[in-house]
Amino acid sequence: MSVADQAPRFASPVDQRMWSERIPAPWWIFGLILLLLPIVANNFWLFQIMGWTFILGMIGLSLMFLAGYGGMVSLLQMSIAGMAGYMVAILGPSGAANVSLGLSWWIVLPAAFLIAALFATISGALAVRTDGIYTIMITLAIAAAFFYFTRQNYSVFNGYSGFNLVLPPKFFGVNWRDPLAFYYLTLACAALCYGAVVYLARSPFGLALQGVRDNPRRMAALGFNVTAHRVAAYALASVFASTGGILLVWQNAQIAPGTIGISSAIDVLVVAVVGGMRRPLGPFIGAFIYVLLQVFSTDILGFFGFSADRFKLIIGIGFLAIVLFSPDGVLGLWDRWRAGLAARKAATTGGGA
């Protein structure tokens, strides 16, 4: 081993610390808690609540990536996730044996990612024909068309009933639907997606994308291909959405048009907006809140004397409150609270920062 190998390879002149030192302490604690959670949490929490949070968070993350860095609020991400999930069900084994092809997982998974990416790229190319507020309308229309299509079409998408008994493959001899294994699988995928978004945001592509968001004309004048950057963002975001979609199918063991309906597409938007669309952590926080409300809505609503059916009302009012009073979500509230705290501290200590 040579001497050069022992020096940190990517040390920059600005920051000489190791990568592990650059991550602040709260993050290490947070990560440790997530890793050790199975010691205290029961299977219901691991599989239903945390698993679902990570999945919804990943799909929300793909929307956050597009909206936060690219300025494109796309309602399409649930459809892309659904497309990947459907592909897993159609190409791989499922309960609907007359439709499913039953190929093995090493063909199915790459194909699912590819087809979902293709779907995202084509729809993205259509959506970026116009910009601004039109994006939301066009992506909503495409998402709805896909939903109605899967419901009508029986030869490929098996229509109204969809696919059931879609189980994850047993690689390394592990049953990945076992709550503990599934928890770590979703945690790993979510962490990977999160890391990828953080990395992408600082990469040349991510910076160019943020430039396109802030001033497309200027970026075009600087020689960047604005349309290509936007379409590429759709294609990249599809990877996160597809990961979430495939895990979602494995968690529920089934997929049907209801999974990708309009209300699900809007739920993804709700999750991302409630959490906050400025930072990649937002969608996961939003997803956690959403899942907690959804799972415990019976208890919460029962406490106030309503029936559990009014869950959507709670979500709608909560969403409205967030949009009206804190447009940058729960994370924005947190930031302002900390800024307020710092300001008060500065005032009491005499203004020194």
Place this chain on the structure above:
Amino acid sequence: MDNYIKRYPLWSLIFFLLAAAFLCLVLAPWPPELVAVWGRKQIFLNALLGGITLGALYFLVAAGFTLIFGLMRVVNLAHGSLFLIGGYVGYEVATASGSWLLAFPVVFIVVGLIGLLMQFFIFSKMEGEELRQTLVSIGLSIVFADLMLWWWGGQSYSILAPQFLQGPMELPLVSNVNDATGAITWLRYPSVRVWILVAAIVIGIAMWLVLNRTALGMLIRAGVDDREMLAASGVRIHLVFLAVFGFGAGLAGIAGIIGATFQSLSPGEDTRFLLASLVVVIVGGMGSIVGAALGALIIGVAEQMGFVYAPTYSIVLTFLIMAAVLAFRPQGLLGTRR
């Protein structure tokens, strides 16, 4: 028109031939060979008329949507909810009073008032923040949908058409000619649908006249073109905004009654009609009334034709039309690029 023919003689000829062929298809009795390929003429005519009447309904919903968008830049995704509220309120009024016609003014006022309140208390507070307005309208649609589900439940409702509109009427269109006797069967079609089509055309023309021939219409058109300039010249633009929002909402409510008479109302119809109006204005062009009419006609006919001739792919046809328009004319068929 003359200019166009002079400039593009070939295209004009093709359009003329297509129009003539279409008229032949509609007016003349079909020869047996055509029937063998396409099925009976009656099916075709029914699909065509069904599409046109559905287009009339889509027009009523989409006209308000496109007007609100064109003037205020508000993408009101709660527009479908206004449609559904109109339908439910219309059902209550019609069953309570026994008068179908009475439901129309009541619903127009009630739903128009809801629209006014939305504009006054919410949308006007965040003018210029398009994304936030859209998000708020999504939140409102979730809340409205759940409140309606709470109050009216999950079952479907439909409003009975009044006595004088029930039953079929004969249209001057040949449905079938008996080879042996030469007797002509005229097409019979539900009269309520024909009258709704007529009403939609009347409303459309009235809107066009108001927009293009009155002082208020002049203000609205000026606002669509340049809002700041109009406000700077002393017009109290917020009143114009309120009027347009209320009118658009009321129109959606009226469309709700018609939708309930045509088909039925149930939870989920709100998103269906919201999507229909989205596709209609994307195809027709945002902010254009004539564009909304054209888009509604195209989408309505495409949907019905697809439903009859390719049932499992009918939604794809609608979607392909939208995709083609976006690919070749992103601003919509009659939209103007801003």
